[in-house]
Amino acid sequence: MTIKLIATDMDGTFLNDHGDYDQERFANDYAALQQRGIQFVIASGHQAAELATTFSAYPEMWLIGGNGAELWQREAGLKAATFSPQATQQVLAALAPYPELQVALCGTQTVHVLAHANPQFVANMRDYYYQLETCADLTTVTDPVVKFDVICPAAMTEQLVYELTPKLAGIAVPASGGQGSMDLIQPGMHKGRALKQLGEQLGILPDEMLVFGDGTNDLEMFHYATHAVAMQNAPENVQANATAVTGTNVDDGVLDYIEQHILS
Incomplete structure (x- = not known):
């Protein structure tokens, strides 16, 4: 498969149960993805402002915050939809x-x-x-x-x-x-909608996207992207909507899958 964009949820997916991740391993994988021209996107319920601080070492990274209501990248700035x-x-x-x-x-x-x-x-x-x-x-x-x-x-x-x-x-x-x-x-303001918006902006099609998640708030991403990977710790209904299952968030399942299926 040809993948041009990888998007991952944070809590229960990319982050372990202590709210952290293997920073050295990710830095190496991220650099390898960049060399291949593959975008790495965070899609989270966290605020984009917070995500920008967490991933300040990666200024070119696109961030989907507020469960899809926010889209941020340092050069492009913040686009946010809010309740009236x-x-x-x-x-x-x-x-x-x-x-x-x-x-x-x-x-x-x-x-x-x-x-x-x-x-x-x-x-x-x-x-x-x-x-x-x-x-x-x-x-x-x-x-x-x-x-x-x-x-x-x-x-x-x-x-x-x-x-x-x-x-x-x-x-x-x-x-x-x-x-x-x-x-x-907000109605229609979910991670899948933000992923679609970003894909259209970057010229990346759904069948060129790989997404990771563990919750029902990730299902719109699963339904939009052709390649959807659920975490082993995800509920059965989330796994049932995925095209593949990887290890748990505690075992770095996201990085394992990327290394085995994209970077190998």
């Missing part, structure tokens, strides 16, 4: 009847959480996102919102997706990131 203020208020109103939820409003630079939110949730969000601010009331936030990050009891994840989908029809789409977490994204 009205839509943001409608989403918050739909979430209000669920006091067990922990909610973060994610802008292009800053993530907002309630000052009285669960301290562990706040600590986790501070670890996950580039810049975090607390506020007394999320409805007063004026920053344009890229997505909503929602943490819930694991047992209610599927039911919550089922209930919120019709309530937010045309406003936001629940995208589960695994048991206990989901993103509420």
Whole structure:
């Protein structure tokens, strides 16, 4: 197969369970991909601003952030689609009847959480996102919102997706990131859409793309790209939508696959 672009999810896919990766090994593989003219793209729920810091050593790398709402490259700058203020208020109103939820409003630079939110949730969000601010009331936030990050009891994840989908029809789409977490994204603003936009910009076709993922929020990428690889730690429904399965994120499954099937 002729591959001109490789895109990978971050958490549970490219990153290990400590939120890290083998930097020396990746640097070598990245250089080899560059020599072959193959683009390496990060496609994540993380903010593009944070991804840009994480991969600052690779200024030419394209980054898909906010689960597809952001597209960034140092020379090209940031393109971001955000919820309208009205839509943001409608989403918050739909979430209000669920006091067990922990909610973060994610802008292009800053993530907002309630000052009285669960301290562990706040600590986790501070670890996950580039810049975090607390506020007394999320409805007063004026920053344009890229997505909503929602943490819930694991047992209610599927039911919550089922209930919120019709309530937010045309406003936001629940995208589960695994048991206990989901993103509420703008309709049509998913990783697959951003990948399509980038491919058209770079002149790269779907059958020239190889993508990696472990969650349902990666499925739009799987459906767009011809070559889709699921992680061994991915749920069965994600693996069922892939054309191949590699090792786990803990075992550097992404780099293993690239080395064996692209660089060998």
